[in-house]
Amino acid sequence: MRVALFITCVNDTLFPGTGKAVVSLLRRLGCEVDFPAAQTCCGQMHVNTGYRDEGVRLARHFTEVFAGYDAVVAPSGSCAAMVREQYPKLVRPGSRGATAVAEVAPKVHELSEFLIDVLKVDDVGAYFPHRVTYHPTCHSLRGLHLGDRPTRLLQNVRGLELVELPAAQECCGFGGTFAVKNPAVSAAMGADKVRNVLGTGAEVLCAADNSCLMHIGGTLNRQRTGVRIMHLAEILAATEEAQ
Amino acid sequence: MSSTFLGMPGSFPKNAAKAVQNSQLRYNLRKATHTIRGKRANVVGELPDWQELRAAGKAIKDETLRHLDRYLVQMEEAVTRAGGHVHWARDADEANRIVGELIKATGETEVVKVKSMATQEIGLNEALAAQGVTAYETDLAELIVQLGDDFPSHILVPAIHRNRAEIREIFLDKMEKVPEGLTDEPRALAEAARLHLRERFLKSKVAISGANFMVAETGTLVVLESEGNGRMCLTLPETLISVVGIEKLLPAWRDLEVFLQLLPRSSTGERMNPYTSMWTGSVEGQDFHLVLLDNGRTDVLADEVGRQALRCIRCSACLNVCPVYERAGGHAYGSVYPGPIGAILTPQLRGMSSELDASLPYASSLCGACFEACPVAIDIPEVLVDLRAKVRHKPAERAGMRVAGWILNDQVRLAKAQRLATRFRKLVPKRLPGPLSAWTDTRDLPDIPEESFRDWWERNERA
Numbered sequence: 218m219r220v221a222l223f224i225t226c227v228n229d230t231l232f233p234g235t236g237k238a239v240v241s242l243l244r245r246l247g248c249e250v251d252f253p254a255a256q257t258c259c260g261q262m263h264v265n266t267g268y269r270d271e272g273v274r275l276a277r278h279f280t281e282v283f284a285g286y287d288a289v290v291a292p293s294g295s296c297a298a299m300v301r302e303q304y305p306k307l308v309r310p311g312s313r314g315a316t317a318v319a320e321v322a323p324k325v326h327e328l329s330e331f332l333i334d335v336l337k338v339d340d341v342g343a344y345f346p347h348r349v350t351y352h353p354t355c356h357s358l359r360g361l362h363l364g365d366r367p368t369r370l371l372q373n374v375r376g377l378e379l380v381e382l383p384a385a386q387e388c389c390g391f392g393g394t395f396a397v398k399n400p401a402v403s404a405a406m407g408a409d410k411v412r413n414v415l416g417t418g419a420e421v422l423c424a425a426d427n428s429c430l431m432h433i434g435g436t437l438n439r440q441r442t443g444v445r446i447m448h449l450a451e452i453l454a455a456t457e458e459a460q
Numbered sequence: 461m462s463s464t465f466l467g468m469p470g471s472f473p474k475n476a477a478k479a480v481q482n483s484q485l486r487y488n489l490r491k492a493t494h495t496i497r498g499k500r501a502n503v504v505g506e507l508p509d510w511q512e513l514r515a516a517g518k519a520i521k522d523e524t525l526r527h528l529d530r531y532l533v534q535m536e537e538a539v540t541r542a543g544g545h546v547h548w549a550r551d552a553d554e555a556n557r558i559v560g561e562l563i564k565a566t567g568e569t570e571v572v573k574v575k576s577m578a579t580q581e582i583g584l585n586e587a588l589a590a591q592g593v594t595a596y597e598t599d600l601a602e603l604i605v606q607l608g609d610d611f612p613s614h615i616l617v618p619a620i621h622r623n624r625a626e627i628r629e630i631f632l633d634k635m636e637k638v639p640e641g642l643t644d645e646p647r648a649l650a651e652a653a654r655l656h657l658r659e660r661f662l663k664s665k666v667a668i669s670g671a672n673f674m675v676a677e678t679g680t681l682v683v684l685e686s687e688g689n690g691r692m693c694l695t696l697p698e699t700l701i702s703v704v705g706i707e708k709l710l711p712a713w714r715d716l717e718v719f720l721q722l723l724p725r726s727s728t729g730e731r732m733n734p735y736t737s738m739w740t741g742s743v744e745g746q747d748f749h750l751v752l753l754d755n756g757r758t759d760v761l762a763d764e765v766g767r768q769a770l771r772c773i774r775c776s777a778c779l780n781v782c783p784v785y786e787r788a789g790g791h792a793y794g795s796v797y798p799g800p801i802g803a804i805l806t807p808q809l810r811g812m813s814s815e816l817d818a819s820l821p822y823a824s825s826l827c828g829a830c831f832e833a834c835p836v837a838i839d840i841p842e843v844l845v846d847l848r849a850k851v852r853h854k855p856a857e858r859a860g861m862r863v864a865g866w867i868l869n870d871q872v873r874l875a876k877a878q879r880l881a882t883r884f885r886k887l888v889p890k891r892l893p894g895p896l897s898a899w900t901d902t903r904d905l906p907d908i909p910e911e912s913f914r915d916w917w918e919r920n921e922r923a
């Protein structure tokens with residue numbers, strides 16, 4: 218299967234470790250991974266902040282870059298949701314690029330969807346002997362309806378102790394540019410999320426989206442809590458040999 | 461919209477920044493919204509066909525809105541046939557004038573009111589006061605707001621920002637006759653309100669209401685409530701004036717089957733509300749007037765994306781699940797419609813020319829909890845994003861977003877920008893300047909890596 222990695226601009230620039238983890242995980246599971254170098258950004262920040270024209274340009278660029286692959290895997294629930302749920306509305310049927318969107322968008326999968334629905338594995342043979350709690354992130358939960366896919370994968374990681382996060386379904390307050398446009402409310406939401414994370418006694422907070430983790434993790438760091446953030450891919454890529 | 465809220469200074473972020481530091485408000489809101497949230501989740505969860513009901517609610521409202529012209533005329537004919545009078549009001553001023561004249565014709569100077577969003581939207585109480593008419597709110601929470609000279613902060617529970625100790629203070633301060641030794645027990649407070657209101661009910665010859673639904677087929681108006689005060693207002697006075705937004709229509713009587721399930725479960729978290737009053741035209745000699753209110757609704761109807769906001773049945777489920785509303789409170793929205801529905805309705809009804817109104821579409825993290833809870837499936841995030849594209853953006857932001865778009869639209873430019881960031885990674889300050897300080901005020905920045913993913917791939921993997 219020819220799988221393309223859509224790294225997303227945030228991961229590409231700030232969290233390359235997540236990308237490397239996806240590559241090693243998918244290869245371990247027998248996939249041939251390609252990284253189309255022309256890829257850039259899905260356009261979510263622009264569209265959601267009200268800059269639709271820029272967003273449409275980025276959407277057209279995305280579909281040109283990823284045309285022709287069997288599957289596109291993104292280690293981000295929110296970028297995958299952008300492509301699959303928002304592109305078809307953004308690039309209207311009949312307008313330029315709409316056919317390409319209709320063809321490419323359904324092939325874009327968030328990592329846990331790809332593992333469970335396409336590769337049909339829920340035990341990826343990982344080893345990670347730590348106490349972990351999982352934040353489901355809004356777009357994964359209510360946009361993509363990932364359900365228990367990520368936690369099923371985590372439950373099968375050897376050594377990992379998964380503790381439930383109270384009020385897990387509540388937004389962490391990141392919300393893209395919301396975090397800087399409404400900093401007070403964003404921080405207040407982040408504070409409640411952090412309180413819940415600390416209550417679990419976990420060492421690691423895991424999610425399928427580094428942007429939300431960047432917000433919660435930034436708050437965890439600022440408060441010197443000692444809890445670290447990790448993307449789902451990095452935990453699933455960890456093995457006994459690689460410890 | 462409401463003259464009381466109109467021209468409110470500030471912006472949502474500024475108002476909210478003050479509200480989040482108010483520990484009493486935060487506590488009240490958390491407690492109240494979480495309680496209603498839980499009740500709603502239980503009664504919605506017990507219905508196996510909730511999603512079908514929701515789809516039916518959406519479909520009925522969409523059908524009504526598509527043929528609103530026809531249904532409105534049908535409604536007018538049915539009400540007239542049943543002995544009622546129908547008036548058409550283009551905007552708030554016209555509606556207030558019509559109601560004022562109708563009251564004047566009765567010779568009365570005092571009226572009782574049933575809780576209604578439409579009359580708040582048009583600032584009816586204030587307009588009547590200017591004409592020498594005093595309007596008395598009879599809903600307990602509205603009474604608290606009115607006595608406290610305050611603004612409502614929730615659609616269903618307008619005094620949600622008050623706790624019982626504060627309510628007791630307001631009663632002691634503002635009620636003419638307060639029972640001796642009034643405590644802050646809910647039962648005692650309700651009893652005090654009851655005594656205060658009883659006289660008004662018996663004395664008043666004119667009542668003003670809104671309606672939750674209007675049935676075009678029969679000309680029937682429907683009000684759902686919990687306290688029974690509405691029933692008293694609707695039945696006792698000699699004249700009843702109902703001000704209702706034109707989108708409150710339902711085509712047929714049988715459509716109520718769907719909405720009488722959707723509304724109480726979404727709103728108060730009850731299977732059924734205690735009182736449902738229905739009336740058609742003039743009943744038992746009562747003089748009945750229906751004022752059909754547009755006030756910007758036909759403009760909303762013309763907008764392909766935004767028109768779904770007119771499906772709203774004002775249940776307030778979206779407020780109760782909204783993490784932003786929970787922390788910012790209702791007043792931050794500067795409108796009688798707070799929360800997620802307010803963030804999409806207010807800018808459509810009164811435009812986005814003020815700083816406050818232009819900030820409302822951004823009063824959301826787009827978490828989608830509102831859409832999931834909405835009983836008529838209004839895709840609130842979709843409308844928010846659409847409104848954001850229509851707001852006039854600040855020049856500095858627009859310039860920044862253009863540059864970002866230009867860099868992000870090309871791999872070479874993106875790679876160059878990334879290399880620039882990694883080269884100077886050690887120089888990035890812990891606290892960023894300007895608007896980006898909004899990030900570093902409360903959060904650390906992530907470390908910028910030595911190498912972007914694409915450069916790593918290029919170095920190691922490019923065959």
Ligand code: SF4
Pocket residue numbers: 726771772773774775776777778779801830833834835836837838
């Ligand atoms: S938008 Fe939906 S959830 Fe919110 S008040 Fe209206 S009907 Fe209720």
